[in-house]
Structure formats: structure tokens, C-alpha cells
Amino acid sequence: MKLLLIAICLSVLAFVSHADERQNSFHQNVQNLLKSRQQHGLQYHHSASDLNEHYKYPSQAEPGAANSLPNSRDRWIGVKMSAKLYGPGKKHIRLLGENQQQNNKGNEINKESYPGSESTETISNSRKSPTCSCTKFLSIFNDARTITSMRRVNERNLQASGFIMQDDDIGYTEPGANLINSGAENRNAETITTVAGLLRDREDIDVNSILNYAKCLHCRNLTLTSHSKYRSIDGFGNNLKNPFWGTSGTPFSRFGAKAYEDGIHSIRKSVMGNDLPSPRKIVTKVLLQAQKANPPTQTPNTLINMLVLYLTHDMAFQAPIEGSYDNENIRCCSNRNKNVLAPEFSHSACLPVTVPENDPFYRKANVKCLNMVRAQQSSSPCTLQNGEILNKATSYIDHSIVYGSEDLDTRKIRTFSSGKLRIPSNKVLPTDRFGNYLQSSLRLAVAPIGAVWPSIFARNHNKLAEGLAAVNPQWDDETLFQEARRINIAIFHSGIFSGRIIETIFKKRINETYKENFDASTSLEFSTAYRIGHFYLQPEMLLIDETGTTEKVPHSETLGRLDLVENYFEATVRGLLQQPVNYLNYSEEIFNRFAKNKDGMGLDLLSIDIQRGRDHGLPTFLDARRKSGFKADFKTFDDLTEIFPQHNVELLKSVYEDVEDIDLYVGAMLETFSSLDEVLVGETLGYVIGHQYQRSVGGDVYFYTHKVNPHPFTDSQIHAIDSFTFNHLICQNTNVEFVPKNWLIVESPTNPRVACRDYTRFDFQPFAMT
Numbered sequence: 166m167k168l169l170l171i172a173i174c175l176s177v178l179a180f181v182s183h184a185d186e187r188q189n190s191f192h193q194n195v196q197n198l199l200k201s202r203q204q205h206g207l208q209y210h211h212s213a214s215d216l217n218e219h220y221k222y223p224s225q226a227e228p229g230a231a232n233s234l235p236n237s238r239d240r241w242i243g244v245k246m247s248a249k250l251y252g253p254g255k256k257h258i259r260l261l262g263e264n265q266q267q268n269n270k271g272n273e274i275n276k277e278s279y280p281g282s283e284s285t286e287t288i289s290n291s292r293k294s295p296t297c298s299c300t301k302f303l304s305i306f307n308d309a310r311t312i313t314s315m316r317r318v319n320e321r322n323l324q325a326s327g328f329i330m331q332d333d334d335i336g337y338t339e340p341g342a343n344l345i346n347s348g349a350e351n352r353n354a355e356t357i358t359t360v361a362g363l364l365r366d367r368e369d370i371d372v373n374s375i376l377n378y379a380k381c382l383h384c385r386n387l388t389l390t391s392h393s394k395y396r397s398i399d400g401f402g403n404n405l406k407n408p409f410w411g412t413s414g415t416p417f418s419r420f421g422a423k424a425y426e427d428g429i430h431s432i433r434k435s436v437m438g439n440d441l442p443s444p445r446k447i448v449t450k451v452l453l454q455a456q457k458a459n460p461p462t463q464t465p466n467t468l469i470n471m472l473v474l475y476l477t478h479d480m481a482f483q484a485p486i487e488g489s490y491d492n493e494n495i496r497c498c499s500n501r502n503k504n505v506l507a508p509e510f511s512h513s514a515c516l517p518v519t520v521p522e523n524d525p526f527y528r529k530a531n532v533k534c535l536n537m538v539r540a541q542q543s544s545s546p547c548t549l550q551n552g553e554i555l556n557k558a559t560s561y562i563d564h565s566i567v568y569g570s571e572d573l574d575t576r577k578i579r580t581f582s583s584g585k586l587r588i589p590s591n592k593v594l595p596t597d598r599f600g601n602y603l604q605s606s607l608r609l610a611v612a613p614i615g616a617v618w619p620s621i622f623a624r625n626h627n628k629l630a631e632g633l634a635a636v637n638p639q640w641d642d643e644t645l646f647q648e649a650r651r652i653n654i655a656i657f658h659s660g661i662f663s664g665r666i667i668e669t670i671f672k673k674r675i676n677e678t679y680k681e682n683f684d685a686s687t688s689l690e691f692s693t694a695y696r697i698g699h700f701y702l703q704p705e706m707l708l709i710d711e712t713g714t715t716e717k718v719p720h721s722e723t724l725g726r727l728d729l730v731e732n733y734f735e736a737t738v739r740g741l742l743q744q745p746v747n748y749l750n751y752s753e754e755i756f757n758r759f760a761k762n763k764d765g766m767g768l769d770l771l772s773i774d775i776q777r778g779r780d781h782g783l784p785t786f787l788d789a790r791r792k793s794g795f796k797a798d799f800k801t802f803d804d805l806t807e808i809f810p811q812h813n814v815e816l817l818k819s820v821y822e823d824v825e826d827i828d829l830y831v832g833a834m835l836e837t838f839s840s841l842d843e844v845l846v847g848e849t850l851g852y853v854i855g856h857q858y859q860r861s862v863g864g865d866v867y868f869y870t871h872k873v874n875p876h877p878f879t880d881s882q883i884h885a886i887d888s889f890t891f892n893h894l895i896c897q898n899t900n901v902e903f904v905p906k907n908w909l910i911v912e913s914p915t916n917p918r919v920a921c922r923d924y925t926r927f928d929f930q931p932f933a934m935t
């Protein structure tokens with residue numbers, strides 16, 4: 166008996182010490198991987214140029230460095246709109262109100278039934294404006310083209326003489342920014358924006374009427390007579406009358422009217438006529454100090470935050486304007502971010518964030534400027550839209566992160582055998598034949614946790630292709646590929662809408678039938694709304710092995726490190742399932758250390774979010790509330806106590822000059838902070854999100870439940886799709902052992918874990934073609 170006990174004790178000890186060893190080796194392996202500073206595909210800083218230092222940072226740049234943002238367009242076309250129209254310091258809120266009535270897609274805004282919206286209204290341009298002939302217009306168009314090319318030459322020269330980002334600068338590169346031949350697209354759109362300025366300055370023509378001159382281009386609007394059986398990769402042809410709606414490489418739509426100071430593309434000012442406060446000041450004085458409601462009792466996990474990230478990047482891809490030379494980024498700040506570059510050394514696309522002197526973090530390194538480059542512009546074919554922003558992704562919910570947004574990309578990652586995508590065993594996403602990931606998918610994996618969902622859906626594609634081949638041996642590669650893609654997209658649609666994910670986290674029920682007049686293009690406000698995900702991010706990536714041993718890695722250490730997910734995929738998924746979203750305050754990883762340099766100084770992503778909103782010409786917070794049908798007639802800051810706690814009102818008062826100045830992102834975050842106990846976004850963003858999803862579902866003829874779908878699913882197929890929940894999806898495409906019953910809420914006694922083996926495979930029988 167004694168011997169038996171000793172044997173048991175020894176084996177327990179051996180097990181424990183073995184478990185210790187395993188824990189230690191998991192820890193050691195993760196640490197070794199992190200030390201190996203091997204970068205995977207992403208670059209945050211540029212390799213040092215071999216140019217002489219003197220040329221890189223001309224000494225005269227420092228004294229002349231501007232305190233306020235250079236208004237680049239002023240230098241080229243002499244736009245001095247605010248002074249000309251409104252006079253300095255004069256309130257022009259009425260005029261902005263009138264401009265608001267303009268809709269970027271034409272003159273008619275269709276306000277269909279959605280809470281707070283009115284019936285259809287036709288907008289006419291109330292201002293009587295002079296006109297010009299097509300001959301005159303075309304001559305102005307040519308001048309604009311010359312101005313745009315001259316500007317390019319000047320900027321190329323600046324970059325050739327060293328005005329590019331360097332290793333030590335604080336800044337980052339958006340992977341895939343140069344996709345979809347966007348350089349040319351952006352140049353054309355910039356020309357149109359320049360035309361708007363010239364028409365107004367030379368001919369006194371109202372910028373809102375520039376659309377009328379599209380007829381001078383003799384461009385024939387394309388319409389289609391029938392749909393293709395499968396949705397195209399780039400979204401083209403989904404809407405027969407407007408085949409470009411939602412296509413990659415066309416502009417974002419707008420929920421509200423665009424708010425540029427000159428109505429064209431220059432940055433909004435305070436209604437008092439001064440520059441708006443620095444975004445960084447707003448971050449440190451308002452967002453980081455704001456009072457918040459308590460978190461709810463049931464907390465969503467980080468895996469749902471990653472799904473929202475995946476979903477938005479499927480629908481939205483804005484990117485900063487590219488430098489003239491490969492791998493060289495436009496520089497907007499002087500050496501080591503000491504100051505904003507003087508206008509004569511600054512690219513016209515520069516829109517850096519000024520950092521106040523007394524900044525709690527940056528002052529120790531004397532940083533006064535954060536690099537930011539304006540977004541690429543776009544104009545829909547056969548229209549003359551000025552100041553619109555390019556969306557490089559298809560707007561449709563169609564897994565563009567996995568399949569790409571253009572045919573060329575998709576062809577690179579297909580094996581052209583059995584309908585499958587190429588996913589090498591040591592990779593998490595589809596690759597080209599050289600083992601490289603697509604740039605369009607890399608941008609989601611800036612932080613490696615972002616790679617989990619695209620990986621799950623890419624694996625699922627191959628599982629679907631295998632299952633379909635088993636029940637339809639007669640199908641060729643093309644049919645297998647298209648059918649697997651079609652079902653993979655349907656599973657996504659079903660999970661989000663029928664599976665009520667959207668309803669659970671945003672309290673919106675979306676159940677639209679197809680409407681031909683719905684433009685599914687993603688709105689800029691929608692993609693801004695989802696930047697709230699930056700608040701919900703925890704400071705660390707969690708890696709949890711099968712014994713429960715947990716490794717925590719700060720996000721700023723993980724950027725570009727796809728090798729972490731490649732080596733520890735399951736540990737990453739367990740970490741995401743078990744890590745609650747952050748409810749406390751923004752993480753420093755996001756507001757001080759994003760893409761940090763070797764001294765640990767990084768960008769402030771929240772300042773970029775605010776500045777990006779100004780770059781995109783988003784409506785102000787109150788204008789967005791007005792558009793959503795919520796109360797917005799707040800005359801003073803104190804009136805805002807109706808929607809915000811007094812503390813938060815005081816914070817706003819300390820930075821903004823007027824209630825009408827409040828940026829959408831800032832007001833919407835404060836609304837969100839007040840409703841944390843109930844829902845993940847406040848009422849305005851909730852409305853914007855609902856408005857978008859109505860179009861995403863109602864404007865997508867291929868949506869999986871639509872009867873008008875050119876290749877509709879049968880009822881039994883829809884049943885198979887709906888029965889394959891996200892729990893099934895996670896379990897079938899990873900090797901994790903358990904998922905919480907409601908996968909998006911962290912495990913608890915009321916949300917217990919369920920073994921993955923309990924989830925059945927996808928039912929292929931309804932897809933067998935006899």
C-alpha cells in the first residue's frame with residue numbers, strides 16, 4: 166500500500182514538474198520569438214536614406230516651422246474661402262446648414278423609413294450661381310490638370326531632396342496603400358477637387374453645382390441588363406442601374422453633408438473662424454479624463470472586437486496618399502518630430518497633428534508634431550465629385566480581406582485546383598505562390614490578433630470546397646471556388662445578421678429586403694463609428710496554451726509580428742475568447758505607443774482618428790445628431806448636460822470654442838461612455854451603424870436570404886447555413902477545445918463553456934446537385 170502511495174506521489178510530482186517545464190517552455194518560446202525581432206511583411210519606419218543629413222532636414226526648416234497646419238491647397242489655387250465668404254471670426258453655421266443639403270451622390274436624398282428620418286425630399290440648390298460653357302469648363306479642367314501635375318513635380322523634388330520619413334520618426338505605413346492603381350485614381354480626383362476651386366475663384370460658380378458639368382466630359386453612364394451568377398470580386402455590377410455602387414476603388418458615401426471649410430477639401434475651422442483645437446489636446450484633456458458609466462455584468466470578449474475589426478475592414482479601406490517613390494513616406498514633421506514642417510517644405514497632403522508644449526507624454530522628448538498624411542481621394546466614374554475619399558475595399562460584406570478586392574489579387578491566392586485557396590501549413594492567411602500574404606489582408610494584421618478571423622474564414626473556404634467536391638464530384642475548380650466563396654460569405658451574413666451579433670452588441674435589428682435604390686457604399690461616418698474599437702482594446706495580446714498558461718505581450722511589441730499567430734494560433738484564439746474587452750480607459754499602447762520608435766515613442770492613434778475625421782470632412786457631432794433625428798439644438802456647452810454628465814461638459818468647454826465645433830468622434834465617444842452599461846456605442850453612432858447596415862443588406866442583391874438573388878439559396882440551404890453558427894465556425898477551423906456557449910461573451914457560470922466536439926460539421930447534403 167505504502168509503495169502504491171509513493172508511486173502515486175512520484176507520478177503526481179513528475180506530472181507537476183512536467184507541467185512546470187511545459188509552462189516554462191511556452192513562456193521561453195514566446196519570449197525567444199519576440200526577441201528574434203524578425204519582421205513579417207509590415208514596416209513602420211523607413212530604412213535610413215543615404216542622402217546627406219543637410220538635405221534631409223534643411224536648417225531653415227526649423228525656424229520657419231509652422232505653428233498652425235499648412236493649408237496646402239491655398240498655396241496652389243489661392244483658396245481663401247473662409248475669409249472671402251464669411252469674414253474672419255464670423256459665425257457661419259447657417260451657411261454650413263445650407264450646404265448640408267447637398268448630397269454627394271446627386272441632388273436627391275432618399276430618406277427611407279428609419280427611426281428619426283423623414284420622407285423623400287428633393288433638394289434644389291437654393292443659391293443662384295453663375296454658370297459657364299462646356300468649352301470654358303474644359304479649359305479650366307485642363308488648367309487644373311496642369312496645376313495637379315506641377316504640384317506632383319514639386320512634391321517629387323521635395324522627396325528626392327530627403328523630405329521622407331526616417332527610422333527614428335514617429336509614424337507608420339499603411340500596408341496596401343498603393344493597391345488598385347490608386348495613384349492615378351487619386352490624381353484624377355485631386356484634379357476634380359482643383360477644378361472646383363478654379364470654377365469658384367475664376368467664375369464665381371457655386372461648388373455644389375460642379376456635378377452639373379459632368380455632361381461636358383461626354384461620358385456615358387454605364388448600366389447593365391443582367392446580373393452575373395456570382396458576385397464579382399470587386400463588387401462591380403451588383404446594382405444594374407448603378408454598377409459602380411459599392412465597387413472597390415470608388416468613393417465612400419456620406420451619411421451627412423461634407424464639412425470642409427471651403428466646401429471643397431480644406432479643413433474645417435471653428436464656427437468662430439479660428440483653427441480647431443489640436444486633436445492631441447482633445448485626447449489628453451477630454452477623452453482620457455472623461456467620466457464613464459459602469460461596464461455591463463456580461464462582458465463581450467476581444468474576439469468579438471476582432472470580428473468587428475474584420476467586418477469594417479471588409480467594408481472600408483481608406484489610405485493615406487502615397488509618397489512619389491516606393492517605400493518612402495511623406496514627411497510632415499521636422500527632424501525627430503520637433504515641429505510641423507514649414508509650408509514650403511511640406512507636401513500638399515500633409516495634415517500633421519500639433520502637440521501642445523505641455524503634453525504629459527511627448528514633452529519629455531520635445532515632440533511637437535505627429536505625422537499624418539491626408540487620405541486618397543476618389544470620384545465616381547462619369548461624375549465630378551470633389552473632396553470625396555477613396556475606398557479601396559468593396560463596400561459589400563464579402564470577405565474582401567480574404568479574397569481581395571480585385572481579380573488580380575484573387576488569382577494570386579487561388580491554387581486553381583479543387584476550388585481552394587493557397588494556405589501553406591506554416592501560414593495563417595492565403596498567400597501567393599511565393600508565400601507572400603496579400604497587402605490587403607496584411608493591413609488587418611497590423612496587430613497580429615487581427616489575423617485570426619481572416620484565417621478562420623480562409624480555412625473555412627477550403628473546408629467548404631472539400632465538402633462540396635465530395636457531394637458534387639462533377640464540379641470543376643471554378644464552380645467549387647465560386648460556390649465555396651458564396652457559402653462562406655453567406656455564413657458570415659447569417660452569423661452577423663440572422664445570428665443577431667449586431668443586435669446583441671449594438672441593439673439594432675436589421676432585416677431588409679432588396680431595394681434597387683439603396684446604394685450599399687460604405688459611409689465615412691460608419692467607418693469612423695467603428696474606430697470606437699480602439700477604446701475597447703486591451704493593452705496586451707494574451708496567449709493561452711492548452712494548460713491555461715498565459716503569456717501577455719503589449720500590443721506595441723506585437724505590431725507586424727504575424728509570426729506570433731503563425732506559431733501560436735490556438736493560444737491566440739484562446740486568449741481572444743477569454744480576454745474581456747477593455748472598459749476602463751484607452752490603453753497607452755493606443756494613445757502613446759502605436760508604431761513606436763526605438764525610444765518607445767509612438768503615434769497617438771486617437772489623435773489620428775480625430776484628425777482623420779477632419780480630413781474626411783465629416784459632419785460635426787451636432788450635425789450628425791441632427792441628421793439622425795436626435796435633439797441637437799444645444800446653444801451653449803451647459804445645454805449639453807441634457808446628454809452628458811456635467812464633468813464631461815466641463816472637459817469639452819476647456820478645449821472647444823463653441824458647441825457646434827465638437828468633432829463627431831469626440832462627441833460620439835462621450836455618448837458611448839455614457840451608455841457603456843447597455844450597449845457598445847452611443848445613440849448617434851448606433852443610428853449611423855443601423856443606417857449603413859440597412860444599405861449593406863438592402864442594397865446587396867446577392868445577400869444570402871434575398872429571393873431576387875441571381876443565384877438564390879434554397880430554403881434547405883439557408884437552413885444549413887443558419888445552423889452553422891459562429892460557435893461551429895470557430896470549432897471547425899481551429900483546434901481550441903472549448904468555446905463559451907455565447908461565444909462573444911466571456912465565460913461565466915451563466916455562459917459556460919461547451920466542448921468543441923459537440924459542434925457538428927457543415928451539412929453539405931442540401932448542396933448536392935443530383
Ligand code: HEM
Nearest residue numbers: 470473474477481482483611612692695696698699773777
Ligand atoms: C489591434 C490593434 C489596432 C491597431 C494597431 C489599429 C490601427 C489602426 C490604424 C493605423 C488605422 C488607420 C488610421 C488612419 O490613418 O486614419 C486604423 C483605422 C481603423 N481602425 Fe483600427 N486598429 C486596431 C484595432 C481596431 C479595432 C479593434 C477596431 C474595431 C473594432 C478598429 C477599427 C478601425 C476602423 C474602422 C478604422 C478605419 C478603417 C478605414 O476606414 O479604412 N481598429 N486602425
